[in-house]
Amino acid sequence: MSIETIIQKSAVEALKELYGAEVSEQQVQVQNTRKDVEGDVTLVVFPFLRFSKKSPEQTAEELGQYLQTEINIIDSFSVLKGFLNLIISKDYWLGILSEVNDNNRYGFKEVTSDSKLVMVEYSSPNTNKPLHLGHIRNNLLGFSISEIVKANGKKVVKTNIVNDRGIHICKSMYAWQKWGNGKTPENSGMKGDHLVGDFYVEFDKHYKAEIAELVEKGLSKEEAENQAPSIIAAREMLRKWEAKDEEIVKLWETMNGWVYNGFDTTYKNLGVDFDKIYYESDTYLVGKEEVLRGLDEGVFTKKEDNSVWADLRNDGLDQKILLRSDGTSVYMTQDIGTAKMRFVDYPIDKMVYVVGNEQNYHFQVLAILLDKLGFKWGKDLYHFSYGMVELPSGKMKSREGKVVDADDLMAGMVEVARDMSKELGKLESLSGEEAENTFRMIALGALKYFMLKVDPRKNMMFNPEESIDFNGNTGPFIQYTYARIKSVLRKAAEKEISINSQITLDSISEKEKELLKRISLFPAAIQEAGENYSPAIIANYCYDLVKEFNQFYHDHSILGEANEATRNFRLVLASSVGKVVKNGMSLLGIEMPERM
């Protein structure tokens, strides 16, 4: 039981006994005592004045007396401005260390056979262009949330829906066919997704030129956009694809294959993976069937022009189209189909969609539609809506090639990490391969931490020149602290100092106690991160922990400590911090180097 609940329980009894008040545990506010005030945890007494009918100070005094006699880990208490500050015994804090030592997964809840199953959809790329910075945020969030949900004792299936069909895919295909000259990843040495992406940009270039030409000839902008030869050709290609034209399907398969090879590399470098991948080319027809079923069941309606609609005006929304008048499906139809297939494949208790906030409306509608179609998790699907990544120059535009490419960004960061290490004269003792692996860890640690430490819902600014930092509140700072801990432990082993997890000590310093307190908050951080789907809570926790550790490290010698019991305690303390921070960062998908 956490110290918070122990105090809450006892306080509820105290209030009943002293004042005859009935309050719930949740109404008892227990918080960490301010740093500049004496005490470890603080109980706020203001809400109880209406029961005690006494001054804040007097009420706090009475509650303090009661708690101190009832709870043996409370050494003493003091009252300041109506806040009851409790001092917890050092043995309680030392007990935290044995918990961490006895359990390699301190703070984690184990998954059991009857755990709930959560499916997390993330990434969801289009196969007409390589991944960019926006996708990186998506992928890192999706992966991290999956890990956090697992850490809270739930089964997780990570899934990806690949948008592999549609007019935008045909645009790259057409451009390649027309201007590609048989260029392939093999004969050009290019990464497949980049190759295809270049043709998507190529298409747009020609298309724009054609439009300009037609407008010159006196057509309106709208007419020109519809009559440009390129777009007509791309549309024709889509029709042929839907009719399963052999040649077009083959081209489609070939080019998508190039893209998948490219994506695999990017995913691998980014350290994300999936348990199950769905393809829109498989799900869109299922979606159509589901919509027609809904039509049969009277959930949806058909208009005179044969288009199918959902009327959501009773749900406070509008009417929404589900099948066009020509019978083709829209985005919503496909998402319904994907949901249906997932529902058949897995016993889903909760579905989480990691998709940008520009689609808030879409998911609001999807939740209602799935519910109407009888999916049990439909109504409570969770749209994990995250903000955009902005550049100093504004929004990214892939069609114009104005993006920060995922592969380029990662490679660039590895280079910065390498240069920085060399400049600092680090890692010279490592082999080339080990050193390279460490540079990679540091670079990705910096990138991942940067993306995950901020509130996911908010838009964030990414400045390529300034955002790549390795000092201060960054991933490498946390990695560095871990490497320091590992270094101390290695030195201890070299000196044949054995570490005894049994701690006996007369006293501990303020810094040491602060550090123990911080460790004790890890389980609550995991839980809170799980409830809020927030990697940022974990990131900030890890930062606070290692910041605290660095202060301790600076103020206290570990191996140089003469008193054997104290030295042993500090070694256990350091190793515990290392363990917690490594587990914490693993929830963000960040690896920890043994040295750096």
Added chain:
RNA sequence: GCUCCGGUAGCUCAGUUGGAUAGAGCAGCUGCCUUCUAAGCAGCAGGCCAUGGGUUCGAAUCCCGUCCGGAGUACCA
């Protein structure tokens, strides 16, 4: 127009769901390496928490209005 989201130090962001004197990092200035890794530690400076009201013992946090920014808004995905 309507709906949703945001506005905290020069910049990038926290702020434990209403608690004590609002915190970090970067950038600027100042100290600390002959001692376990200085990618570190300590310090200085920097604030009308967009703004006006309201709710109560107590508001950056909750409610209403205003201003600014972003997103969405029925046959794009």
